[in-house]
Each structure stands twice: as C-alpha cells, then as structure tokens.
Amino acid sequence: MSSFDKIRTRIAPSPTGFLHLGTARTALYSWAYARHHGGEFVLRIEDTDVARSTQDSVEQIIAAMNWLGLSYDEGPIYQMQRLERYQAVIEQMIADGKAYRCYATPEELNAMREAQKARGEKTLYDRRWRPEPGKVLPTPPEGVKPVVRFANPVDGDVTWNDLVKGSITINNREIDDLIIARTDGVPTYNFAVVVDDWDMRISHVFRGDEHVNNTPWQINIFNALGAPLPSFGHLPIILGDDGLKLSKRRGAVSVMDYAANGYLPEGMLNYLARLGWSHGDDELFSAEQMVSWFDGSHLSKSPAQWDPAKLDWVNGHYVKQIDESRLAGLVVDQLKAKGIEAPLEQVQPKVALFKDRCATVAALADWLAMYFAPVAPSAEDLAAHVTDAVRPALSALAERLSALAEWNKASIQQALKETLAATGLKMPQLAVPVRVLVCGRAQTPSVDAVLEQFDKKKVLDSLQSV
Known part of the structure; x- marks a missing residue:
C-alpha cells in the first residue's frame, strides 16, 4: 500500500447487456473489500464498445447495483467522456517512444499470420512499424489510418502476486505490441483500463479469471507510464448447473431477472458471497457481517458451481426473516405484475401464514393470489376430492359458516368440528374438498387459518357452487 494513501476498488461493467451474476459477485467482493478497510468503491462504465453499448444497459446496471445495495462512492464514470485524457496520454507515450503508429492493413496482418502459422x-x-535504432521505417501509405500500438518490452518476465491465484509469471516473448488506440482514436480496453485505474487511484482490482491474460500487458503499460501498480485478484469462473460457464449468452443470469422473480437482495448477496469465498462454515450472514469478515483472504481458486436449489434455500431464509410489512409490499408488487390489484393492508395479515412455505416473494404472491383473484380448481382435483359422498358435508359446513356471528379462526374451526361430528367424516375428507373449492388447490396450511383470511361471502359462494 506504499503507493496508495487509501484502499480504492472498482467495478467496471461494459454496458453491452445487463449486469450478470459473475460481475455482480465481482462487484460484491470489491465493495466488501473497500468497506472492510474503510476505503472507497468506484463504479465505472466501460463504454468504448460504441457499437454495442446502450443507455438501457447502463440503466439496468445501475438499477442492479442499487437493488443489491452496493453503494459506490464515485461514479458512474463513463470512459467515452474521457477520450481527451486517453489521447493526451497516447501522444505523450508516442513522444517518449513507448507507443507508435502502425499502418499495417488488415490484409497485410492476415498474410503475416498465415506465414507464421506455416x-x-x-x-x-x-513489429514492422516499431521504431528502433538504425531501423528505417517505410513511408506511411496514403489513405491508411493508423492504429497506435504499445511498445511492449521484448524481453524479461511479467510477475505479480495474484490475490487469489498466488504468484504468476508470463514471459514478454509470449505477448506482442498491443493496439492501444483504434483507427478512429477510441482506446482499446487494455489501455483505457490502465489510465482509468491510474487516474482513479485504484489500489486493488478484483475481476474474472478471463482477464489473467490481459494483466501482463496492463502491468507493462502501468510501468511505462510510471503509474503505481494496483494489486490484482482474478476470481474463478461460475459454472452453471450444466457444468458450463455462466455468461450473458447462456441462461437467465441477469441480476434484475432474479429481482423480478421474487428473490431478495439479502439472499442474492449472501449466496453470491459464498460462490468463491468462505468464512469458516458460515452459510447465512448479513452484508454487514460479510464486510467485517472480508479481508481478501479465503478466496477460492476453483470454479464455483451455481446451485439454484441452494439459492432458494438461502433466499427462503430471508423471506422468513425480513420485516413483514416490507415483505407485504414486495408481494403487492409481484401481484401487480400479474395484473392483480391487492391492497397492502389486506396483504399484510396473510403474509405470516404462507411465508414459511416460500423460497421467493414470487412464490408467496402465487399463494396469496387466491385471495384477490378468481380461482379455477383443476378438473382432476374436483373429480378426486369433490365427490357425491362429500357434497352433503360441504352444504352443511356452508350453513354453519353462514350462521357465524364472528369470522375468525376459532369459530371456523368449531364449524368444521361440528360438521365432522354430524357427518362422520375425518378432517382430510372435508378439508381437502374445501381447499379445492375455495383455494383452487388441495394443499394449504391449516384450513381454518386459510379460510379466516378470505372474505366470508367468497367462501360461502365457493362451497355452494357445487
């Protein structure tokens, strides 16, 4: 840390799509590391891929960061607003002999590669356009716009102590003179990221495994600029349940898709944290606990396995734990997405009855939908449970329920007991048909508690419909 007065981390997504789960995990680790050390966390939007970057993607990334609660101290900072800075650095590098213009055409480069392969x-x-002592360069061809290449060291090794992988060494003979500016002047990733991290005083860079091969170039550019070198930590990939790498192009891996499907940010953060990091045997912990523990150690070198069942288990824990008024508000939003209007004051008393059965808010909303929208029992359930043998008992129960002066669990339970005593049926023989007719399903929590939350008239109408 001698080159940095404060720990500063960053997340730098490309706005060519949504914030996917791998980037969200990297953001979480970067955020937690900065918070643990009393440092700062920066959001940078790497939008130099002009053809594919969209404002909609930017908005989705910011929405996902906000939903996860990963607050940033600076940003969003956009690379395309820093073009003058990149150009100034490039011109200085050219003047210092650390970069040069290359006029090789795509056809010439293809021919060069084919000859090398042969x-x-x-x-x-x-390095045909690289200036060297005693070397005579050809005259720049007319009509050809040059790229700018970094004059990478031709000998020696690049070595760094990776925060995750340990010591890594790559020989400079394995890498070539990287293009740092395209023909239109827009910088390439490996150059812009170095200037950004330098200017923003980033001390620690957490990122995905796929960037390991970029790191030698970047370290050499840092050194060429005389810039302080951040510490790098390359996180292993996340594998889908099919054993292949999760990616934007494979599967529903958008953070906001999970938000829309009723997952809680607490559950998602807790689950993501354990995909490559551990604190003893702790499985369930808050973001505050993670911050207190996350010092950069105990990061796994092995790929993590995405496990939807484990995510549901973790998320279900938080569905049961969070404040019921907040949970009710989330259920209202889920129901509205289904086209069902449900007043908050009517939803909240019902939440406690069903939340223990649910891994997500969406599942909870599916349960509560029966209170606010018509139910349609399946033909199979009606045939199996609402039989001629039970119809008289259903009518008798409807009469007793109709006569109740108070509509509550105790009085409903008493009406059920009296009906069972009068008809000689067992509770399942009566309760299951009641559930099918009123709730549209054969399994629910205790039938008296479920009926209590219905409007009395709706229950009677359902029982009398047969």
Missing part, C-alpha cells in the same frame, strides 16, 4: 510459429505482430 512456419509453425506463434502468431504475434512482427
């Missing part, structure tokens, strides 16, 4: 060589740029 000789059994690794395909690397042959």
Whole structure:
C-alpha cells in the first residue's frame, strides 16, 4: 500500500447487456473489500464498445447495483467522456517512444499470420512499424489510418502476486505490441483500463479469471507510464448447473431477472458471497457481517458451481426473516405484475401464514393470489376430492359458516368440528374438498387459518357452487 494513501476498488461493467451474476459477485467482493478497510468503491462504465453499448444497459446496471445495495462512492464514470485524457496520454507515450503508429492493413496482418502459422510459429505482430535504432521505417501509405500500438518490452518476465491465484509469471516473448488506440482514436480496453485505474487511484482490482491474460500487458503499460501498480485478484469462473460457464449468452443470469422473480437482495448477496469465498462454515450472514469478515483472504481458486436449489434455500431464509410489512409490499408488487390489484393492508395479515412455505416473494404472491383473484380448481382435483359422498358435508359446513356471528379462526374451526361430528367424516375428507373449492388447490396450511383470511361471502359462494 506504499503507493496508495487509501484502499480504492472498482467495478467496471461494459454496458453491452445487463449486469450478470459473475460481475455482480465481482462487484460484491470489491465493495466488501473497500468497506472492510474503510476505503472507497468506484463504479465505472466501460463504454468504448460504441457499437454495442446502450443507455438501457447502463440503466439496468445501475438499477442492479442499487437493488443489491452496493453503494459506490464515485461514479458512474463513463470512459467515452474521457477520450481527451486517453489521447493526451497516447501522444505523450508516442513522444517518449513507448507507443507508435502502425499502418499495417488488415490484409497485410492476415498474410503475416498465415506465414507464421506455416512456419509453425506463434502468431504475434512482427513489429514492422516499431521504431528502433538504425531501423528505417517505410513511408506511411496514403489513405491508411493508423492504429497506435504499445511498445511492449521484448524481453524479461511479467510477475505479480495474484490475490487469489498466488504468484504468476508470463514471459514478454509470449505477448506482442498491443493496439492501444483504434483507427478512429477510441482506446482499446487494455489501455483505457490502465489510465482509468491510474487516474482513479485504484489500489486493488478484483475481476474474472478471463482477464489473467490481459494483466501482463496492463502491468507493462502501468510501468511505462510510471503509474503505481494496483494489486490484482482474478476470481474463478461460475459454472452453471450444466457444468458450463455462466455468461450473458447462456441462461437467465441477469441480476434484475432474479429481482423480478421474487428473490431478495439479502439472499442474492449472501449466496453470491459464498460462490468463491468462505468464512469458516458460515452459510447465512448479513452484508454487514460479510464486510467485517472480508479481508481478501479465503478466496477460492476453483470454479464455483451455481446451485439454484441452494439459492432458494438461502433466499427462503430471508423471506422468513425480513420485516413483514416490507415483505407485504414486495408481494403487492409481484401481484401487480400479474395484473392483480391487492391492497397492502389486506396483504399484510396473510403474509405470516404462507411465508414459511416460500423460497421467493414470487412464490408467496402465487399463494396469496387466491385471495384477490378468481380461482379455477383443476378438473382432476374436483373429480378426486369433490365427490357425491362429500357434497352433503360441504352444504352443511356452508350453513354453519353462514350462521357465524364472528369470522375468525376459532369459530371456523368449531364449524368444521361440528360438521365432522354430524357427518362422520375425518378432517382430510372435508378439508381437502374445501381447499379445492375455495383455494383452487388441495394443499394449504391449516384450513381454518386459510379460510379466516378470505372474505366470508367468497367462501360461502365457493362451497355452494357445487
């Protein structure tokens, strides 16, 4: 930390799609590390891929960060608003002999690579436009816009102590002179990210495994600029339940998809935290606890396995734990998404009865929908449970319920007991048909508690419908 006065981390998603789960995990680790050390966390939008970047993606990324509760101290900072800064650094590098213009055409580069392949060589740029003492460069061709390449060291090794993987060494002969600015002047990723991290005083960079091969170039550019070198930590990939890498192109991996499907940010953060990091045997913990524990140690080197059942288990814990008024508000939103209007004051008393059965708010909303929208029992359930043998008991129960002066669990339970005594039926023989007719399903919590939450007239109408 001698080069930095404060720990500063960042997350730098590309706005070419939604914030996916792997980036969300990286954001969580970066945020927790900064918070643990009393540092700062920066949100940067890497939007130099102009053709694919969209404002909608930017808004989705920010919405996902806000939903997860990953508050940032600076940002969002947009790369496309920093083009003058990149250009100034590039011009200085060219003046210092650390970068140069390359006029090789795509056709020439293809021919170069094919010749290298034919000789059994690794395909690397042959530095034909790189200035060297005593070397005479050709005259720049007319009509060809040059790229700018970084004059990468030709010898020696690049070594860094990775926060996750340990010591890594790559020889400079394995990498070539990277393009740092395209023909239109827009910088490439490996250059812009270095200037950004330098300017923003980023001390620690957590990112995905796929960036390991970019790191030697970036370290060399940091060194060429005389910039302090951040510490790097490359996180292992997350595998889907099919054993393949989770990605934007495979599966429902958008953070906001999970929000829409009734997962809680507490559950998602808790689950993501355990995908590559551990604190002893602790499985359930708050974001505050994670911050207190997350010092950068105990990060796994092995790929993590996405487990939907485990996520449901973790999320179900928080569904049971969070404040019921907040939970009711989330249920109202879920029902509204289904086209069902449900007043909050009517939803809240029902939440406690069903939440222990639910892994998500969406599942809870599915239960409570029967109170606010018509139910449609399946033909199979009606045939199996609402039989001629039980219809007289249903009519008798409807009469007793109709006569109740108070509509509550105790009085409903008494009406059920009296009906059973009069008809000689057992509770399941009566309760299951009642559930089918009133709730549209054969299984529910205690039938008296479920009926108590219905409007009395709705119950009677359902029982008398047969």
